[in-house]
Amino acid sequence: MGAAESFVSREVGLLRFITAGSVDDGKSTLIGRLLFDSKGIFEDQLTAIERASTRRGRAEADLSLLTDGLQAEREQGITIDVAYRYFSTPRRKFIIADSPGHEQYTRNMVTAASTAQVAVILLDARNGILTQTRRHTYIASLLGVRHVVFAVNKMDLVDYAQAAFLALREELAAFASKAGIAHAWYVPLSALHGDNVVEPGSRMPWHEGPTLLQLLEHIDAQHDLAVLPFRFPVQGVLRPTGADIDRRWLDFRGYAGRIESGTVAVGDRVSVLPSGATTSIRAIHTLDGDLPDATAPQSVTLLLADPVDVSRGDLIVRTSETPALSAGLSATVCWLDETALDPRRKYLLKHGTRTVKVLVEQIEHRVDIHSLESTPADGTLAANDIGRIRLKLHKPLAFDAYRANRATGSFILIDETTNDTVAAGLIDHG
Amino acid sequence: MNQLAEPLTSSERTLSHLDVLEAEAIHILREVAFECANPALLFSGGKDSIVLLRLAEKAFRPCGFPFPLLHIDTGHNFPEVIAFRDRRAAELGERLIVRTLDESIARGRIRLRHPAEGRNPYQSITLLDAVEEFGFDACIGGARRDEEKARAKERIFSFRDEFGQWDPKNQRPELWDLYNTRVRPGEHMRVFPISNWTEFDIWQYIARERLEVPAIYFAHEREVIRRNGQLAPVSHLVRPREDEIVERVSVRFRTVGDMTCTCPVESTAWTYEEIVRETAVCRITERGATRMDDQTSEASMELRKKEGYF
Numbered sequence: 241m242g243a244a245e246s247f248v249s250r251e252v253g254l255l256r257f258i259t260a261g262s263v264d265d266g267k268s269t270l271i272g273r274l275l276f277d278s279k280g281i282f283e284d285q286l287t288a289i290e291r292a293s294t295r296r297g298r299a300e301a302d303l304s305l306l307t308d309g310l311q312a313e314r315e316q317g318i319t320i321d322v323a324y325r326y327f328s329t330p331r332r333k334f335i336i337a338d339s340p341g342h343e344q345y346t347r348n349m350v351t352a353a354s355t356a357q358v359a360v361i362l363l364d365a366r367n368g369i370l371t372q373t374r375r376h377t378y379i380a381s382l383l384g385v386r387h388v389v390f391a392v393n394k395m396d397l398v399d400y401a402q403a404a405f406l407a408l409r410e411e412l413a414a415f416a417s418k419a420g421i422a423h424a425w426y427v428p429l430s431a432l433h434g435d436n437v438v439e440p441g442s443r444m445p446w447h448e449g450p451t452l453l454q455l456l457e458h459i460d461a462q463h464d465l466a467v468l469p470f471r472f473p474v475q476g477v478l479r480p481t482g483a484d485i486d487r488r489w490l491d492f493r494g495y496a497g498r499i500e501s502g503t504v505a506v507g508d509r510v511s512v513l514p515s516g517a518t519t520s521i522r523a524i525h526t527l528d529g530d531l532p533d534a535t536a537p538q539s540v541t542l543l544l545a546d547p548v549d550v551s552r553g554d555l556i557v558r559t560s561e562t563p564a565l566s567a568g569l570s571a572t573v574c575w576l577d578e579t580a581l582d583p584r585r586k587y588l589l590k591h592g593t594r595t596v597k598v599l600v601e602q603i604e605h606r607v608d609i610h611s612l613e614s615t616p617a618d619g620t621l622a623a624n625d626i627g628r629i630r631l632k633l634h635k636p637l638a639f640d641a642y643r644a645n646r647a648t649g650s651f652i653l654i655d656e657t658t659n660d661t662v663a664a665g666l667i668d669h670g
Numbered sequence: 671m672n673q674l675a676e677p678l679t680s681s682e683r684t685l686s687h688l689d690v691l692e693a694e695a696i697h698i699l700r701e702v703a704f705e706c707a708n709p710a711l712l713f714s715g716g717k718d719s720i721v722l723l724r725l726a727e728k729a730f731r732p733c734g735f736p737f738p739l740l741h742i743d744t745g746h747n748f749p750e751v752i753a754f755r756d757r758r759a760a761e762l763g764e765r766l767i768v769r770t771l772d773e774s775i776a777r778g779r780i781r782l783r784h785p786a787e788g789r790n791p792y793q794s795i796t797l798l799d800a801v802e803e804f805g806f807d808a809c810i811g812g813a814r815r816d817e818e819k820a821r822a823k824e825r826i827f828s829f830r831d832e833f834g835q836w837d838p839k840n841q842r843p844e845l846w847d848l849y850n851t852r853v854r855p856g857e858h859m860r861v862f863p864i865s866n867w868t869e870f871d872i873w874q875y876i877a878r879e880r881l882e883v884p885a886i887y888f889a890h891e892r893e894v895i896r897r898n899g900q901l902a903p904v905s906h907l908v909r910p911r912e913d914e915i916v917e918r919v920s921v922r923f924r925t926v927g928d929m930t931c932t933c934p935v936e937s938t939a940w941t942y943e944e945i946v947r948e949t950a951v952c953r954i955t956e957r958g959a960t961r962m963d964d965q966t967s968e969a970s971m972e973l974r975k976k977e978g979y980f
């Protein structure tokens with residue numbers, strides 16, 4: 241076995257990132273380059289884009305065509321939704337959520353950013369910080385993306401000049417800290433020629449930092465989740481039934497769910513919310529045997545020491561770290577649906593594994609996505625609007641503020657009559 | 671996990687990418703089970719659905735699966751795979767429902783243009799009939815986003831209207847891990863728990879879990895014909911033309927679909943580890959190497975999906 245065995249068991253981890261940029265900043269070229277240079281492109285895909293490039297009168301393969309999606313979009317020459325790409329290096333597996341830049345932009349980027357650990361924001365070195373850059377950084381920050389990489393592209397068009405990069409970097413740093421970005425990084429690169437994408441290249445010897453890929457391989461985002469308080473939304477109850485069940489499982493009553501944040505160990509005192517009943521962890525069951533402890537984002541089955549009442553929609557937390565509980569919420573929402581918010585309509589709020597009826601009590605303001613200033617909402621929010629609303633819930637909900645915990649601070653709104661997902665919500669406070 | 675020599679506290683332990691993908695898939699399977707009224711899991715005996723079965727064990731044991739297994743049998747499947755399918759379902763003690771294209775043909779629901787035609791495109795009809803027959807509101811499938819461009823944008827919970835159709839322009843936004851599972855009578859969901867897995871991940875997982883797969887995934891000698899740069903396996907459905915030469919080659923299958931259009935690749939890999947290694951350095955996509963039907967048009971998968979294909 242030897243070498244092959246180590247290939248199978250090597251720990252590489254997983255990183256999810258998004259890419260954002262204005263049209264023509266070179267996002268498609270950059271993704272194509274990352275896939276190509278890390279050998280995430282297959283020969284037959286390359287043949288297909290070479291064919292398409294020739295049809296469009298280009299000499300070499302246009303790497304940006306790789307990220308093109310559906311037929312309808314190819315006909316229009318634009319992409320219209322979030323697409324996922326995969327590649328891996330010996331160190332890590334990567335998932336790119338690519339959201340294209342145009343009028344549906346806010347909604348697509350919010351969607352893509354919701355699961356991202358890192359945002360790569362592209363700029364054209366010649367243009368510097370644009371309104372778009374501010375918007376992308378704002379959305380990344382709003383959605384709780386803790387690591388932002390500013391990729392200053394097209395350095396070849398400014399003669400690979402260090403001064404140009406440094407000036408931009410300084411401006412970006414001031415702005416990123418104002419936007420509340422926890423960790424900001426800066427890489428000067430040329431997606432077209434490949435400098436500092438995967439390999440450093442020879443044209444920017446003054447850049448001592450890592451290349452974009454090196455950075456993505458080393459950012460540690462998993463522990464961001466593990467250090468938070470323990471949160472376990474119960475998905476359902478596992479109770480073996482039937483005449484022929486193994487006697488071992490006769491009294492088994494397990495709570496199935498995923499550890500959304502934090503860690504848990506056998507013996508921990510826990511509370512079940514919203515009821516508030518307390519007990520302790522008797523066992524952490526998995527198919528591969530019981531575990532002494534477990535960490536986010538593992539899916540496990542918890543067994544409790546006492547016969548407390550637990551069902552789908554409940555939240556199990558450590559008794560010493562309980563979240564807030566309220567039937568009223570103030571939240572920032574991004575409206576996703578073509579039909580605008582109508583406070584007279586009935587919406588359902590899905591939070592973790594709990595779904596409750598809500599009423600929109602008040603629309604406090606809208607955020608102008610260009611100026612990032614608050615503006616009056618005039619009683620509604622339309623598709624791609626971001627605004628602050630006040631909700632009244634049919635039943636109280638256990639939650640955290642989104643900026644403290646993504647999993648227990650987020651919700652979606654569903655229109656009860658159309659069943660459409662109409663909004664993404666980030667809880668500010670109760 | 672837990673392979674580390676020194677005990678680390680749980681917050682210091684780094685989960686491998688397989689651990690993270692596994693946790694996500696288990697979470698998705700449980701959301702289907704606890705939110706949908708009448709789901710089914712599509713099980714073909716192929717490697718992706720074999721992985722799904724293991725994930726379902728991880729999600730629900732010691733209970734039985736909260737859904738039956740469903741196979742849409744084209745009648746063009748490799749006999750080894752069908753035998754494996756039946757045995758695996760029996761070992762797990764789970765209910766397997768089989769609906770065949772031959773029944774649909776007999777009832778006049780499907781009209782083939784010629785008898786030896788590839789049957790993949792017709793699976794949608796039998797599948798949608800089965801969905802209607804049993805009133806399934808969710809079908810769990812093993813499709814992956816890395817397989818094909820049209821899949822790269824598909825949701826994990828993918829909505830189908832009352833005609834079983836997928837509308838790529840009108841998909842529900844999917845944020846965080848909050849899935850909107852609501853459907854009206856007649857509509858249903860397709861759910862893809864391993865959306866974020868690649869072929870490489872699948873083989874790494876099969877190797878890690880030591881999952882049994884049909885023998886034709888491993889290298890074996892087989893009679894093949896070279897056609898359009900691919901190796902067509904000789905069978906009662908695929909016969910050499912006058913000018914073609916039959917060769918015996920050491921091959922393995924990367925997918926195990928319809929015998930008339932699924933091609934093996936040359937290989938001598940006959941352990942899990944060798945397959946993992948071959949997949950790691952492989953330069954051709956799974957579909958490009960193994961499916962004759964997807965090559966005809968760049969957009970053929972998208973068209974089929976819109977009509978209700980997996």
Ligand SMILES: Nc1nc2c(ncn2[C@@H]2O[C@H](COP(=O)(O)OP(=O)(O)O)[C@@H](O)[C@H]2O)c(=O)[nH]1
Binds near residue numbers: 261
């Ligand atoms: N000179 C130069 N051109 C680039 C670079 N990156 C991208 N481009 C070009 O910029 C144009 C827009 O790139 P594309 O990747 O389609 O941008 P997108 O709209 O952000 O996806 C194309 O003509 C690219 O070839 C770069 O680093 N240097």
